Amino acid sequence: MTEAPYSGQPAQILTTISDLVPPGSAGVSPIFDPDSIDWSVDWMTAMRRAVRSAEQLRLLLGLPLEEGVGEAGPRPAFSTFVPLEFLRRIQPGDPLDPLLRQVLPSADEAIEYPGFVSDPVGDMESLAAGGLIHKYDGRVLLIASGACAVHCRYCFRREFPYSEAGSRREHWKPAIGYIRSNDDVHEVILSGGDPLTLVDENLFELLDQIDRIEHVRRIRIHSRLPIVIPQRITSAFCEKLKGLNSHVWFVVHANHANELDDACLNRLSMLSDSGIPVLNQSVLLGGVNDDEDSLVEFLERLVDHRITPYYLHQLDRVRGTKHFEVPIEKGLLLMSQIRSRLPGYAVPTYVTEHAGESSKTPL
Template sequence: MAPKPVPVTPLPARALASVEDLAAAGLAPAEDRAALEQVAADFRIRLTAEMQGAIAAPGDPDDPVARQFVPSAAELTIRPEELADPIGDGAHAPVPGLTHRYPDRVILHATHTCEVYCRFCFRREVVGEDGALPEADMAAALDYIARTPAIWEVILTGGDPMVLSPRRLRAVLARLAAIPHVEVVRFHTRVPVVAPAKITDTLVEALDIRPAVHVVIHTNHAQELTPAACAALARLARAGVPLLSQTVLLRGVNDSPQALEDLFRALVRNRVRPYYLHHCDLARGTGHFRTTIAEGQRIMAALRGRLSGICLPTYVLDIPGGHGKVPVGPGYLEPGDSPGSHRVTDWQGNRHRYDDPS
């Protein structure tokens, strides 16, 4: 006897892009609507059908998916240390649309559009403004890359570069491929998870070019990895595209060893290597998402003994003002009681002596 088909809950028909849309979907209580309209005046709203379907408890502000994408009145609280450009993109922009912070790599802001607008986004002041980078700015950015031979890697971000059509992506990649010293192109994207239907065979074929293409998936909770998202990741992996992930440590979303363990195991099962765990940046109106660095270090220390090394990302802080990323994970090595001596802490918290060669 054939097994009964598993019922599939149909996804909502379209993305939600306003407080009115959220209210109609049961995601914005009537008593919160006035405050949420104030939030929406400054910070854009967009929640794809895929992520709306991933919300396990609609109406629950603590649902880990809803908390990332549904606005909150807490965003109206702007702390004095918060910045409009917390990682200093503007401080390192030789031409519009390009950030050159490190000698061998640049960020090319191919678009300001995203499929979802995260409530903690460090570029929340600019995303959604202008769409794709204008051709004059794209040409100037590519010219700068071409005349700067130290640039080995180009990181396509935005916004989210994978909102662009395969035709437009292929055109950008072809122009980068014509620059001999560009050997790696890296995509930073949420699309395979939040809008997996966009990962078509045509898009995957567009990534098959001479500069080695790597794709870094932004995802923060295992609940986001729906069956459709996993299928999209499989399409990329089967095509030989190296997959990495970046995650933001977020209070109320993934600030526990168990939540991150579940996420990192799920990613590795889907052939995605956890790459970075970002400390939440000082974007305006995001204080309710930030943990302390000490909390993040404790979580990473707890994961050390629970997870395989291929499941563990590097915990990093992007220093405000544009000074770059630094690892801020827990320390396992301290000076010993004599020259060349060290005290090493193992994953169970036990301490051991280690001596350098004399």
């Protein structure tokens, strides 16, 4: 992983041990054999053995190589990174698989379009101190780590300069100082990257520093890791969250029902059983979840497992993602359709974000 040399975990977590693809050609049969994989490994080992190239991903799934898409993807600064735990949920041989579309680099990413920019939501304009983003009243967002457990091709922070602007362990002091000196900040959001790519020792240290600030009443953790590598959620992690004085809210990120396998849902249940509210936010993505039946199946699967649908985001217009964009008119129609089929608590708020605005904008 190239975007997080500072992210606070031992170097070996970010060093591949993958030796999964023997010589051969794609397009005949998938090479990946789930039955040959040890699924009992810890999350750090899962990070180390992740797939790290478009070629490798295609070979494992029995797909032909795409001309013009190199080992690091069409944008070298945003490489391929897909853990085996996520790979096993992708249908081999299906180039239209909705999970594959989220993680497989495409030549479309190299096409420039007007209005698609490096920082569509104005993160850089709102940097306050040491990776701390202060956009909205009463809450701040701390970029706790630049590393992710999966590289989503639509990521709105795919060009965020983590090494220069992100927070890191040795630079937490300015961020903590800023929070401490602003007593109108009642909620701290840990984001990234992904805060759960911090090893427990460092993550718990950060949580304790925030928890000791008297006017902070809530800590919100935004993470895709429990979806991608479910074993990141452990009993020790749940006990830590239960023991904090601040109220903890946990927001995961999934977009399609196929992401929510039993391993994922069982680990999320550990959070719910610990008294931690679990919410989900999604992005409306062309070719992934932009049809009524897919959304209904997905939202029902969430609420059937005590996960509250929170936001459905209109795509943030970061460079290289135009091929994922769904027209707002279609998004509004989809919202009307799912609202007619589901109870209100199962319907997320459809929102967009504009740089400089005081909140997300409901659509």
